[in-house]
Amino acid sequence: MFKRAAVLVVSCGALLGGCGGDPRGDTGEIVSNLLEAGFPADDIEVVEDAVYVGRDAQVTLEASRQMLQPGEGSAEQYGSAGVGTAVTKICVNPTSAFKSYTRLSQGLDMAIANYNSLGLRITFAWGPTTGCTANITAQTTSGTGGSAGFPSGGLPYGVINIGTGLNSFSVDVNEHVITHELGHTIGMRHSDFYDSSISCGSGGSGVPPPFSPIPGTPSAATPGGSLMNTCPPPTPTGEFTSSDRTALQYLY
Structure with missing residues (x-):
């Protein structure tokens, strides 16, 4: 992000x-x-x-x-656009460089737990392991941000890039960024x-275009209202908001 x-x-x-x-x-x-x-x-x-x-x-x-x-x-x-119904277990495979950063690894553990606590039809697992129906590589990049991509062909986007500079931030910040980027791989837009x-915090009108909110989610975004907002709040908790949980349970 x-x-x-x-x-x-x-x-x-x-x-x-x-x-x-x-x-x-x-x-x-x-x-x-x-x-x-x-x-x-x-x-x-x-x-x-x-x-x-x-x-x-x-x-x-x-x-x-x-x-x-x-x-x-x-x-x-x-x-x-989400992943297909053939995908049930998504394995996130960190590179050796990724695993060498303690807080990135802790953040990945906590991000996986965030999704698995929701009882979705898809689960995430730390790979490599057995039973994977899709795989994502977790790799490092420079800086304190992250990037990923949207699904295609029924499969999640295959890479998340996480900045090594995040290792100097709290575990909650790492959890937030990694959970956010994994959200993109399964089709979550910025709210x-x-x-x-x-x-x-700068520019823009704040007026949403015509669209259909997922049932039970707000009709407009608010600061801190979603882990999938473009920018994180000043003190991220790394946890989904109630709207995030509603959206994920609706989609998956």
């Missing part, structure tokens, strides 16, 4: 989490699809042919097309995707 920058095209170094992943597809179509799905133009960035929203979620061509399919959550506040100033 990143501080917002209201620019469309930036250099690779401007992303706190770096430029990971395999850029695919036609960037023009991805941008067009994202605009149709309700993302503001100034929230979309193209970095060396890879398209990001909210400065931390990469969107592939297939993922952008899924957002426009009926029933895929394109008009909902929290959902983009303030239409105006990141709600959580980041």
